[in-house]
Amino acid sequence: MIVGLDMGGTHIDAAIIEDGKILKTVKQPTNRNNLFESIRGTLNVLLEDCDKSKIERINLSTTVSTNAIVEDKTSPVGIIIQSGPGLNNKFLACGDKNIFISGYVDHRGKMVKDLNLTEIQDGVKSFKEKNIQHCAVITKFSTRNPSHEIKINDIISKDFSHVTMGHTLSGKLNFPRRVFTSYLNSAVYDTFRDFALYIKRSLEKEGINAPIFILKADGGTMNLDASEKKPVETILSGPAASFMGINAMLNTDKDAVLLDVGGTTTDIFFLVDGVPLFEPLGIKIGPYNTLVRAIYSVSIGLGGDSSIDIEDKNIKIGPKREGVPYAFGGPKPTPTDAMIVLGRIGEGDEKRAYEAMKMLSEQLGLSVEKTAKAVLKTMALIVKNKVDELLQEINSKPVYTIKELLYGKKVEPSLINIIGGPADVLAPILEKEFNLPCYYPQNYDVANAIGAALAKTTTEINMIADTSQQTLSVPELGIYEKISGKYTLENARKRATELLRESAISLGAEKDTIETEIVEENSFNMVRGFYTSGKNIRIKAQIKPGLIQELRGEVND
Amino acid sequence: MIKSKNKLGLVFFPAFDWAISRTHPEREERLLYTQDQIFEEGIGDIEGIKSYNPIIAEEKDIERVHFCVPDVKSRVTESHLISAGGAIRAFQAVMDKEVDKSFALVRPPGHHAQRVVYGDRGFCIVNIEAIMLERIRQQYGPLRIAIIDSDCHHGDGTQDIYWNDRDTLFISFHQDGRTLYPGTGSVDEFGGPGAYGYNINVPLPPGTGEEGFLYTLNNVVMPILDDYKPDIVINSAGQDNHYSDPITNMNFTAQGYAKLNDILDPDIAVLEGGYSIEGALPYINLGIILAMAGLDYSHVKEPDYDKDRLKQPDAITEYIKQECEKIYNLWKEKDDLRLKKYKNMSHVERSRRIYYDTDGILESQTQKFTICKKCSGVDTITSRSDIGYSIFAITIPRDACSDCIDEGHRMYKDVPPATYTNVYLQDKANDVYKSK
Numbered sequence: 002m003i004v005g006l007d008m009g010g011t012h013i014d015a016a017i018i019e020d021g022k023i024l025k026t027v028k029q030p031t032n033r034n035n036l037f038e039s040i041r042g043t044l045n046v047l048l049e050d051c052d053k054s055k056i057e058r059i060n061l062s063t064t065v066s067t068n069a070i071v072e073d074k075t076s077p078v079g080i081i082i083q084s085g086p087g088l089n090n091k092f093l094a095c096g097d098k099n100i101f102i103s104g105y106v107d108h109r110g111k112m113v114k115d116l117n118l119t120e121i122q123d124g125v126k127s128f129k130e131k132n133i134q135h136c137a138v139i140t141k142f143s144t145r146n147p148s149h150e151i152k153i154n155d156i157i158s159k160d161f162s163h164v165t166m167g168h169t170l171s172g173k174l175n176f177p178r179r180v181f182t183s184y185l186n187s188a189v190y191d192t193f194r195d196f197a198l199y200i201k202r203s204l205e206k207e208g209i210n211a212p213i214f215i216l217k218a219d220g221g222t223m224n225l226d227a228s229e230k231k232p233v234e235t236i237l238s239g240p241a242a243s244f245m246g247i248n249a250m251l252n253t254d255k256d257a258v259l260l261d262v263g264g265t266t267t268d269i270f271f272l273v274d275g276v277p278l279f280e281p282l283g284i285k286i287g288p289y290n291t292l293v294r295a296i297y298s299v300s301i302g303l304g305g306d307s308s309i310d311i312e313d314k315n316i317k318i319g320p321k322r323e324g325v326p327y328a329f330g331g332p333k334p335t336p337t338d339a340m341i342v343l344g345r346i347g348e349g350d351e352k353r354a355y356e357a358m359k360m361l362s363e364q365l366g367l368s369v370e371k372t373a374k375a376v377l378k379t380m381a382l383i384v385k386n387k388v389d390e391l392l393q394e395i396n397s398k399p400v401y402t403i404k405e406l407l408y409g410k411k412v413e414p415s416l417i418n419i420i421g422g423p424a425d426v427l428a429p430i431l432e433k434e435f436n437l438p439c440y441y442p443q444n445y446d447v448a449n450a451i452g453a454a455l456a457k458t459t460t461e462i463n464m465i466a467d468t469s470q471q472t473l474s475v476p477e478l479g480i481y482e483k484i485s486g487k488y489t490l491e492n493a494r495k496r497a498t499e500l501l502r503e504s505a506i507s508l509g510a511e512k513d514t515i516e517t518e519i520v521e522e523n524s525f526n527m528v529r530g531f532y533t534s535g536k537n538i539r540i541k542a543q544i545k546p547g548l549i550q551e552l553r554g555e556v557n558d
Numbered sequence: 559m560i561k562s563k564n565k566l567g568l569v570f571f572p573a574f575d576w577a578i579s580r581t582h583p584e585r586e587e588r589l590l591y592t593q594d595q596i597f598e599e600g601i602g603d604i605e606g607i608k609s610y611n612p613i614i615a616e617e618k619d620i621e622r623v624h625f626c627v628p629d630v631k632s633r634v635t636e637s638h639l640i641s642a643g644g645a646i647r648a649f650q651a652v653m654d655k656e657v658d659k660s661f662a663l664v665r666p667p668g669h670h671a672q673r674v675v676y677g678d679r680g681f682c683i684v685n686i687e688a689i690m691l692e693r694i695r696q697q698y699g700p701l702r703i704a705i706i707d708s709d710c711h712h713g714d715g716t717q718d719i720y721w722n723d724r725d726t727l728f729i730s731f732h733q734d735g736r737t738l739y740p741g742t743g744s745v746d747e748f749g750g751p752g753a754y755g756y757n758i759n760v761p762l763p764p765g766t767g768e769e770g771f772l773y774t775l776n777n778v779v780m781p782i783l784d785d786y787k788p789d790i791v792i793n794s795a796g797q798d799n800h801y802s803d804p805i806t807n808m809n810f811t812a813q814g815y816a817k818l819n820d821i822l823d824p825d826i827a828v829l830e831g832g833y834s835i836e837g838a839l840p841y842i843n844l845g846i847i848l849a850m851a852g853l854d855y856s857h858v859k860e861p862d863y864d865k866d867r868l869k870q871p872d873a874i875t876e877y878i879k880q881e882c883e884k885i886y887n888l889w890k891e892k893d894d895l896r897l898k899k900y901k902n903m904s905h906v907e908r909s910r911r912i913y914y915d916t917d918g919i920l921e922s923q924t925q926k927f928t929i930c931k932k933c934s935g936v937d938t939i940t941s942r943s944d945i946g947y948s949i950f951a952i953t954i955p956r957d958a959c960s961d962c963i964d965e966g967h968r969m970y971k972d973v974p975p976a977t978y979t980n981v982y983l984q985d986k987a988n989d990v991y992k993s994k
């Protein structure tokens with residue numbers, strides 16, 4: 002038995018799944034003042050008559066870190082930044098106290114200038130004066146050589162409750178994002194630790210000792226222990242839960258558009274050969290670009306409750322929602338009113354829905370029914386235009402080889418999968434506008450809980466093997482090892498796969514379910530003077546998001 | 559988040575799967591560390607910097623500029639079409655007002671490629687800037703352009719292509735040709751009869767540093783640009799004047815390159831040479847990007863930067879001052895000089911031997927420029943090379959008068975058969991290119 006739970010802004014959804022069958026689902030309101038208690042309460046209701054000893058794992062998607070960041074309820078953080086030559090570093094000062102130190106490591110990881118320890122001691126003093134408990138240390142190119150970060154950590158860690166080192170969060174190059182991600186990790190450290198402790202205790206009390214996993218924004222999970230070290234990885238996992246839910250209910254191995262249409266917004270995702278499309282570097286939260294791996298998702302202000310206006314005889318829907326639909330006593334006509342008028346929804350006050358459409362129809366010079374149809378068509382068109390625009394962007398992402406430029410994979414969706422309240426009504430209209438088949442599932446309203454329940458453990462590593470320096474590094478795993486001058490791409494590939502497996506196991510993956518994948522690989526001939534001095538091998542490998550079990554259920558199209 | 563002052567288009571195409579040969583300076587690794595630096599700085603996250611992929615240039619784009627012998631397909635690879643296409647895309651983004659400025663960080667380079675192409679010289683087969691510019695002129699109409707070539711090697715290819723075109727001012731400052739490939743680029747190479755004075759060379763002595771380059775910029779380039787008033791300024795942004803470059807002898811710096819682009823304020827920059835791939839390129843390219851975007855570049859410095867060690871000797875400073883004064887005066891007097899030089903002449907001929915160092919080919923050619931009162935005049939090239947081929951090539955300029963257009967076509971028609979292996983006609987006025 003697998004338990005999945007997704008905490009949203011308004012509701013918490015939870016589900017129990019066994020052998021691909023949904024046994025039970027519950028929906029509870031979120032108590033924003035007590036998120037921990039909301040989760041515990043929902044689990045209680047979900048598990049009240051089940052055999053708790055049969056629970057194999059519990060997958061949670063939680064907003065505790067996200068909320069702390071968005072509501073600015075994080076711990077104060079002291080940041081030590083070594084920015085070396087490059088951009089003016091002022092914009093990196095995101096902490097409550099920011100110390101810029103000297104020293105520099107270059108793009109090859111060569112130590113150019115060493116640390117000045119006095120600067121660090123002064124920094125520690127100034128953090129203490131501000132009563133700061135959490136720190137982050139980030140040095141430019143620390144992914145290439147983390148020795149400065151490690152050295153600083155060794156000096157200061159005894160004085161603070163937690164220190165985040167930039168290189169441990171991601172092996173990707175992007176110093177500003179590494180600074181922001183490290184800051185956020187330290188800022189939500191206590192919040193998440195408290196949550197983890199609370200969950201562990203409450204489940205123990207209930208006599209549940211199944212392993213607990215936390216959902217990440219990339220559609221995968223990691224175990225609770227790992228997430229306590231990298232709580233920043235738990236932000237914005239909500240859309241990932243929905244995404245995995247759609248995927249579980251409507252599995253495909255093709256390029257596809259995934260839509261989640263709600264009351265206020267529509268979320269757009271893409272599948273490439275059945276695999277989620279990711280953000281190139283990481284997700285953005287508030288003002289911060291991060292290196293947190295995430296499923297690419299774009300939210301537009303268009304939903305069943307979006308308010309409709311007529312501008313120059315054109316129907317304008319959203320992006321605002323000004324209340325419930327007119328048929329439910331709201332102030333403005335909405336797409337939901339159009340659906341009621343067309344007899345596609347059996348709720349709400351039909352008379353008021355008709356009135357709402359009539360207001361629009363008078364301005365448009367159309368019949369009420371035609372107006373209602375035009376509203377839904379407009380809704381589909383807004384989605385289509387946005388999807389086209391996003392595809393254009395996605396398909397023109399920078400590439401760096403002639404092969405990719407000439408023959409690179411283009412994302413060309415051949416179907417649409419849609420969930421959400423108006424999914425069944427919109428499906429045929431979208432089908433027509435996109436000229437693509439459009440599918441929707443039965444139990445869309447618990448897709449997020451199912452997605453959370455079925456998400457596998459995922460991870461990614463970025464490896465560089467430099468045979469002239471005879472070093473191999475995987476920053477996010479803290480691996481910096483010696484290699485021979487004769488190391489080959491084949492060796493590196495093998496080592497990457499090995500390390501990725503080990504990492505996945507430490508995050509809680511089951512050995513026989515791990516599917517590794519080399520996403521990118523390059524081997525550059527390095528020449529110094531007129532002679533080949535070595536190879537610079539670069540590998541990115543991942544365990545892609547997937548489902549623990551196939552869901553057995555019906556699909557509508 | 560940072561927002562740039564100028565909207566900057568960036569075509570970064572390192573061609574990680576292309577090299578002239580495994581250990582050649584123009585190899586896969588060349589822009590690897592530049593990419594690392596750009597990625598680590600988070601340039602892609604700066605609001606106002608927009609990335610573009612190259613488009614692929616077409617055969618006709620090449621024919622508009624070059625006579626490829628025997629034809630485009632035999633000489634030009636996809637990598638060249640993409641490099642030129644990258645430059646075109648960068649320029650289009652500016653013309654379409656998607657961005658204020660653009661930087662095409664593409665390879666292979668092109669500024670040594672002359673009008674006739676038998677093979678590779680100075681790592682260049684086709685002139686990517688000229689291909690870019692002529693395509694833009696066809697697409698967007700006439701433009702008055704200044705190309706400032708800041709590569710350490712004389713831009714002899716660009717000079718050849720725009721030798722007789724007064725709508726394209728070419729200024730190259732470079733290490734003196736008496737001390738470096740390709741050997742040309744002296745002050746007296748001043749342009750053809752239709753554009754005398756619009757080809758300006760500033761040979762600089764080995765050892766020139768920030769001071770000398772910026773002096774040249776402020777005292778020759780900028781005053782001439784003020785006089786010329788171009789619609790668009792292009793920086794042919796070679797980076798081998800750097801003190802760490804392995805194949806040159808200058809002392810320029812990343813700060814210097816950034817300042818140069820700050821002062822020059824080009825609309826387009828296109829990467830040319832530069833082979834100090836670890837110690838210089840990452841910092842120079844970052845400096846140029848920041849300067850063009852209008853961002854603070856004062857913290858961009860090479861790890862081993864040492865101001866005192868790179869100080870320019872006084873003798874060099876003095877020499878450059880005198881050269882600059884001489885050259886600016888020549889520019890001022892160019893019209894008088896032209897009248898004197900070409901008085902009562904109906905045509906001008908020049909014969910040269912051109913060595914293709916990368917491919918080891920020797921070419922002998924004679925160019926013949928007709929002097930026409932109404933336009934730049936039709937011109938011809940007769941050329942032969944030691945790999946075979948004997949060609950005759952006719953160019954009708956963009957601004958050609960109807961007499962010159964007719965004359966060009968007549969020449970093409972009347973070439974006696976079997977005199978040459980290949981005959982070409984470049985009718986730039988009508989954008990028609992023929993060969994037989």
